Each structure stands twice: as C-alpha cells, then as structure tokens.
Amino acid sequence: MRLSIMLEPQEGLTYAQQLAVARRAESTGFAGFYRSDHYASVGDRAGVASTDAWAVLAGLAGQTERITLGTM
Numbered sequence: 001m002r003l004s005i006m007l008e009p010q011e012g013l014t015y016a017q018q019l020a021v022a023r024r025a026e027s028t029g030f031a032g033f034y035r036s037d038h039y040a041s042v043g044d045r046a047g048v049a050s051t052d053a054w055a056v057l058a059g060l061a062g063q064t065e066r067i068t069l070g071t072m
Helices: 015-027 053-063
Strands: 005-007 032-035 068-071
Touching: 005 015, 015 032, 015 053, 032 053, 053 068
Parallel strands: 005 032, 032 068
Antiparallel strands: none
C-alpha cells in the first residue's frame, strides 16, 4: 500500500513548515506529498497567510529526493 500526505497550507502554514512535513513524510516512507492550491482560508479566517502551491512545490522538488509532489 502506498500512502501520501495532504496539507491545507492556506490555513497559515509557512514554506518552512511545509518543507519540514515533506521531508518527514519522505524519510518515514510516504509515497507522496500533496497540498491544496487555495489562496484564502477555507474557513473565511481573515488575515491568514497563504503560499502559492506551484512555487512551494518547485522549492520542495529541489529540497527532497524521491517523494511525489502535487496539488489537490
């Protein structure tokens, strides 16, 4: 069985936090790391920071080795 992890970083996760999760997922054997592509909080929380999905994934591709990356 192949397991992946999915994050909703539009709820305030920084790039550094997403990188830490992706690296941990990779080191513990997860097959994939996926993240949403939303730019605003799903819960309509004003002022919550967001990151661009494709920019984050491009960065993660250079800082991980084998984990599959994508958007949901």
